Amino acid sequence: MNNKIEAIRNEVRKAIVGKDEVIDRTLTAILAGGHILLDDIPGVGKTTMAVAFSKAMGLEFNRVQFTPDVVPSDITGFSMYNKESGSFEYKAGAAMCNFLLADEINRTSSKTQSALLEVMQEGKITVDGVTHEAPLPFIVMATQNPIGAAGTQMLPEAQLDRFMIQISMGYPDIDGQIRILSDRTAEDPMSKVEKVVTADEIMEMKKDVANVYTDVKVLKYIAELAETSRNNEYVKLGLSPRGAIAIMHMAKAGAYMEGRDYITPQDVVKVFYDAARHRVMLNSKAQLNNLTKEDILKEIIEATDTPRVDVRR
Secondary structure: OHHHHHHHHHHHHHOOOOHHHHHHHHHHHHHOOOOEEEEEOOOHHHHHHHHHOOOOOOOOOOEEOOOOOOOOHHHHHHEEEEEOOOOEEEEEEEOOOOOOEEHHHHHHHHHHHHOOHHHHHHHHEOOOOEEEEEOOOEEEEEEEEOOOOOOOOOOOOOHHOOOOEEEEOOOOOOOHHHHHHHHHHHOOOOHHHOOOOHHHHHHHHHHHEEEEOOOOHHHHHHHHHHHHHHOOOEEEEOOOOOHHHHHHHHHHHHHOOOOOOOOEEEEEEEEHHHOOOOOHHHHHHEEEEOOOHHHHHHHHHHHOOOOOOOOOO
């Protein structure tokens, strides 16, 4: 494994105990150039993980606690008239950073949620007709609480589609809980997390991920998975083309994380659930049959022929 990747993982582990798989999935999405949606209950370490990643990667970090009174300009920024210069000046909003934590994004208005659409897709913010480039890399990690729906606004499909993956952290096991209690007796483990890479090094790793070889048979496999999802009898909304692209980028980053310069069908299967879970919408027939998204995604994989790919090049 790449030494820089291992260094990042080790630093984040100082703050996040017993969640190596979640750390790897998050890092995979970052290297794939995507954004992460964390859907989980309060108190399991979502915010801590975001801060730990930003510290380990030396990225400028902003956090917004989304509430009903947060307005779009808090995110995008605004123009203010300067008497001395006689012109309007741009005052940056929270999104003008490398790593934005959008905490409880479903507790703000749809209008404020949509303020993130442009910068998440294009890395740009337009205010009063003037476009401003966000610093690179630009990463959004958003959290939402699946319980306590009062006062929440569900993310629309267009917003969900901007997130490369949706994952959950879950509770720690007994040993992990004991270690968490022990670690926090004397000091905050976050104080131990150190910068081990730079923003430029992250961008170089992202370039390496983009150059990971993808056989045409694997591309066809991804396309067939997307098509199968659209034709499934229990699916109301299948994978979009953007979703298929996300699977490809995630598979490339997953292969890179394992030290390979090519992807296999198994890499695709490994990332399929995280990249498809928030994009596939089930219909009423699935609900009547007590089927979950995990059931349907498994069915989609089983219904799609896995190609044999010669990895020699």
